[in-house]
Amino acid sequence: MESLYLLVPLAGLFVFIGIGLFVWAVRKDQFDDLDREGQRILFEDDDKE
Amino acid sequence: MSKTPCFHCGDPIPKNLNITSQVEGETAFFCCYGCHAIAEFIRGADLTSYYNHRTKLAENPSNRNTSRTNFELIQDEEIYPLYVFIDDDKNHQIQLSIRGMTCAACAWLIEKKLEQIKGVKSIHINLSSSIATLLWQPEEVTLTQIGQEIEMLGYEAAPYRADELDINQQQARKTSIVRLGIAGVGMMQVMMSAIAIYAGEIQGIDEGLKALLRWSSFIFATPVVFYSAAPFFKSAIRDIKTQYFTMDLPVSLGIGLAYISSVYALFTHSGHVYFDSVTMFAFFLLLGRFLEETARHKSTLDNKHRQELTSVTRINPDGTAQLMPIGKIKVGDLIRVLPGETIPTDGIIIKGESSVDESTLTGEYAPIHKTVGSQLIAFTTNIEQMLDIKVTAIGKQTRAAAIERLTERALSEKPKIALIANKIAHYFVICVLFAASFTYLGWSLTGSNEAYWIMVSVLVVTCPCALSLATPVALTTATNKLKKVGLLVTRGHVIESLAKSKHLVFDKTGTLTYGQFDIVSIDSNEKEKSLAICAALEAESIHPIAQTFHPFISDLKAHDIKNQVGSGVEGCINGSIYKLGNLNFVTDVSTNLFNKKQLIEANESSNGLTLYLASAKEGIIATIQLQDRLRDKVQETIQTLRQHKFTVSLLSGDTETSAKSILQPNDFDHFLTEMTPEEKWSWINTQQDKKHTVMIGDGLNDVPTLAGANTSIAMAASSDLAKTHADAILLNNNINSINDAIKIAIKCKKIIKQNLFWAATYNLIMLPAAVFGFVPPWAAAIGMALSSLMVVLNANRLSY
Secondary structure, X not given: OOOHHHHHHHHHHHHHHHHXXXXXXXXXXXXXXXXXXXXXXXXXXXXXX | OOOOOOOOOOOOOOOOOOEEEEEOOEEEEEOOHHHHHHHHHHHHOOOXXXXXXXXXXXXXXXXOOOOOEOHHHHHOOOOHHHHOEEOOOOOEEEEEEEEOOOOHHHHHHHHHHHHOOOOEEEXXXXXXXXXXXXXXXXOOOOHHHHHHHHHHOOOEEEEEOOOHHHHHHHHHHHHHHHHHHHHHHHHHHHHHHHHHHHHHHHHOOOHHHHHHHHHHHHHHHHHHHHHHOHHHHHXXXXXXXXXXXXXXXXXXXXXXXXXXXHHHHHHHOOOOOOHHHHHHHHHHHHHHHHHHHHHHHHHHOOOHHHHHHEEEXXXXXXXXXXXXXXXXXXXXXXXXXXXXXXXXXXXXXXXXXXXXXXXXXXXXXXXXXXXXXXEEOOOOEEOOOOEEEEEEEOHHHOHHHHHHHHHHHHHHOOOOOOOHHHHHHHHHHHHHHHHHHHHHHHHHHOOOOOHHHHHHHHHHHOOOHHHHHHHHHHHHHHHHHHHHHOEEEOOOOHHHHHHHOOEEEEOXXXXXXEEEEEEEEEEEOOHHHHHHHHHHHHOOOXXXXXXXXXXXXXXXXXXXXXXXXXXXXXXXXXXXXXXXXXXXXXXXXXXXXXXXXXXXXXXXXXXXXEEEEEEOOOEEEEEEEEEEEEOOOHHHHHHHHHXXXXXXXXXXXXXXXXXXHHOOHHHOOEEEOOOOHHHHHHHHXXXXXXXXXXXEXXXXXXXXXXXXXXXXXXXXXXXXXXXXXXXXXXXXXXXXXXXXXXXXXXXXXXXXXXXXXXXHHHHHHXXXXXHOOOOOHHHHHHHHHHHXXXXXXXXXXXXX
């Protein structure tokens, strides 16, 4: 169980990195369009046909 | 004839109309030539997979605005730099606001089509905001050409530039997303620790590990409280200042106290930590608010700058015509309005004669004949011929602007709806604070050193989580459900006020009816042939009457077509002269062919609008009745509503005869016609003192009433102003949806009540137990989480 003393803070560190990336993404306008991006991948497939 | 709806827009296909096209090997049917042309254009560009991918049907092109923004106008030296940004490679960049997009496939379609054009460097469309960012090379392709391409696809485009308000809104939206994201991630992390801690309470846990978990949940909960939940604290402070308590106060109290006591417990190694409850609570509340904000943002995101770029043709004193932005027009200027254009200012006709569609202001859909000296009102549409107008009022002085001012007044006087949750919050806060302080005092007096923790238990048990979640969760679910039946809610109070409603007030033209002419009967020996002749005569005209005949266009061709404004049309087909129009006009062909009696009868029977088709040889060969057409299921809806004890009224700006021709006054409790916008608003005001009133309308003349009514619903095909000021928008234009919407609202209210009842009962039972010290803090926390979960699950019943 001692490993938790290392793993929990480490996990915490990852979470903060994740939040940092998230904030960066929002600032870079990546969350501007919540309606469309989820479907974009479906359309791209067609182009190759 | 086919029963299938239009392949492109899904509207019902008029009888006798047979426009087809081969799309991907199947025969597609269309409701009008507009839709057909768009589908053909899409097929021509090899983009038919749009039809496979779309999740929503397209908008009918006839819903489009008549006022066209002129891309040429942007070339003006003063305006160009405001809209266009030129990058280092000499590429020009502009933002376009696009109307008519219904789903992701629309955005895809526009992007793909524009990418095919030589000279378009890149195009990216943001569907949420309906704004396209276009990078192009002006030497290769002009902006006007690009605009035309978009129009051919069935959408409208106009140059867009963000003003300060837009930028602020965008910034606020980004902040909300970050707040929500941090609350979500924080909640997940804290929950993981919390499960371990709770399990530890039961199974036993190493003290060191417990401290580690507590610390980790503290670290994740802190940004949630101080950053994500900040808006709650801000409005709670505002509540205290204004002495009016809303739900924000108990929410902040709950979050604040639970957090502070958890921190205290953490540092003193005593008591219990509630970081899990704090974060979950904050996340759910933020989510509800975010969804509501997004819906509102979408509906208010209007093309404010269209006005600025409306082009006007000015006639200079030397007689030359010049295109210029409306902002440069002054009172007294001479301007020219072409057929089909929206009249940009109030004015008087100096030269020309035409009919004008004033339905946006009066609700009267039949065009009004105007000649030299007639007054014209801004935002009405010129239909037949070119007019030269002397400007009498611009901007704020116009009749339309007066309506806007009236709207502002109506909005400020709109009766406030006391939301149940806020009413409860007021008393609840006071009770909780009293209970907690008495508990602390009581236990301190008995000399117990547990007094503080017991007080915390009291606060946590009574923590209004369930209570404050009870309403928003149900409202969020109901809002989504309403959107599915076709009603887009844009103001928070709609569901509660819709559930209360007892009186429904409808506008006529454009709301209960389509606001277009339709052939209701034709009296002729050879109906088909007569219609074909009419269609041939009217083939080139954009007049609304002419358009009703367009579906019957055949091989017959008319030549020497002469239009007499306000009377009719004359033309030559296969060598014989035909006239289509009112009685006086057609009887000119050869008067001796008509007997007097026939004429008088014909005149008396006229209800709505009657047209006569006459040939020089045979006299009158057809009598055609035209009328506005009711939308589908209007009568059933009104009857159902009245069966359910709703008061149903008609409030129309149109004349009484016109209203009676398609609606039965008996179907309504109040049947009011020829109402001005002012009268409509003041009538609604007298009514809503008695009963909770819902106004359903579409035109400019309904706007003040929409703004002032308890609840207001605008049709999807409404004027922009109507949509902005309404509380909800009927996306599918289907009157029957209002019935469903009210049902959902009532069900939602019931669930809110159940939720509130459950939350209150839970608090009432637990409070005495906590006051007497029977509830350990961890049990209080679990109880609180469970009661919130109950509330959320109960609300979810709404989505089925």
